[in-house]
Amino acid sequence: MQTSxxxxxxxxxxxxxxxxxxxxxxxxxxxxxxxxxxGLRRVGIDEIxxxxxxxxxxxxxxxxxxxxxWACPGRDRATVRRFFxxxxxxxAGLLTHVSADGARWISDVVVEKAPNAIRCTDPFHVVSWATxxxxxxxxxxxxxxxxxxxxxxxxxxxxxxxxxxLKRARWALWKNPNNLTDAQRAKLAWIAAxxxxxxxxxxxxxxxxxxxxxxVTEAAHALNAWLGxxxxxxxxxxxxxxxxxxxxxxxxxxxxxHDLSNALIESTNTKIRLITRxxxxxxxxxxxxxxxxxxxxxxxxxxxxx
Numbered sequence: 507m508q509t510s511x512x513x514x515x516x517x518x519x520x521x522x523x524x525x526x527x528x529x530x531x532x533x534x535x536x537x538x539x540x541x542x543x544x545g546l547r548r549v550g551i552d553e554i555x556x557x558x559x560x561x562x563x564x565x566x567x568x569x570x571x572x573x574x575x576w577a578c579p580g581r582d583r584a585t586v587r588r589f590f591x592x593x594x595x596x597x598a599g600l601l602t603h604v605s606a607d608g609a610r611w612i613s614d615v616v617v618e619k620a621p622n623a624i625r626c627t628d629p630f631h632v633v634s635w636a637t638x639x640x641x642x643x644x645x646x647x648x649x650x651x652x653x654x655x656x657x658x659x660x661x662x663x664x665x666x667x668x669x670x671x672l673k674r675a676r677w678a679l680w681k682n683p684n685n686l687t688d689a690q691r692a693k694l695a696w697i698a699a700x701x702x703x704x705x706x707x708x709x710x711x712x713x714x715x716x717x718x719x720x721x722v723t724e725a726a727h728a729l730n731a732w733l734g735x736x737x738x739x740x741x742x743x744x745x746x747x748x749x750x751x752x753x754x755x756x757x758x759x760x761x762x763x764h765d766l767s768n769a770l771i772e773s774t775n776t777k778i779r780l781i782t783r784x785x786x787x788x789x790x791x792x793x794x795x796x797x798x799x800x801x802x803x804x805x806x807x808x809x810x811x812x
């Protein structure tokens with residue numbers, strides 16, 4: 507998409523809804539006699555919020571071609587089942603890999619409908635789980651410091667300073683060590699010296715992230731060691747995270763072994779958001795899906811003079 511729907515309505519002197527109807531008809535003509543789901547072997551499944559009020563699309567992207575092959579309103583098991591029903595049991599049986607973010611509403615249906623496929627949990631989402639757990643520990647430390655209960659805080663001003671440091675240390679804790687500024691390294695050093703529990707949570711987050719840089723055989727041993735470390739940490743957020751990671755252990759290692767992530771799907775989501783912004787929103791979901799499929803499904807109509 508090169509311009510907004512409003513610009514098209516002015517240029518072509520047609521109604522807003524007519525633009526969407528034209529896009530639907532063009533896509534239908536291009537797909538006549540074609541099946542975008544044919545030949546799928548490795549796919550990624552994700553959801554995208556396309557409108558305020560928690561309205562979502564579930565999308566499916568082919569890892570081998572990079573094409574958006576399917577999209578449907580909704581974000582639940584029933585929506586994912588619609589994709590597999592359209593794909594059919596025979597072609598679902600030919601899927602070799604399915605990547606997703608670890609959501610049960612996706613993985614449960616994949617196990618049911620595509621039992622031969624290797625499930626890969628997206629690395630970015632796994633690390634984001636650890637980042638969320640780390641931020642939970644940081645907020646708890648900040649609340650304690652703000653209440654003046656910070657260990658080693660000799661007076662109220664010292665406690666307030668600790669709270670301020672912790673509040674502003676979010677990026678120092680979130681970012682990869684190689685990307686830290688000098689100021690953020692100083693904050694991290696302060697945390698290491700003054701809040702051992704929070705620093706241990708930071709090391710747990712980094713330990714999980716670094717597992718993805720290892721070969722799969724080493725990653726398996728490192729992941730087992732990390733699970734034991736998380737359990738022994740006595741940090742509730744990371745004990746809970748350890749249980750979650752353990753439940754996804756096989757699909758996490760599969761993502762490392764097969765070098766598969768949802769990066770392509772996240773890129774597709776970004777482009778769909780751009781399409782939505784350029785159009786200043788869509789009154790009808792089918793118009794958004796049609797335009798996204800045209801732009802991202804490699805369905806390019808022949809233009810006059812081109």
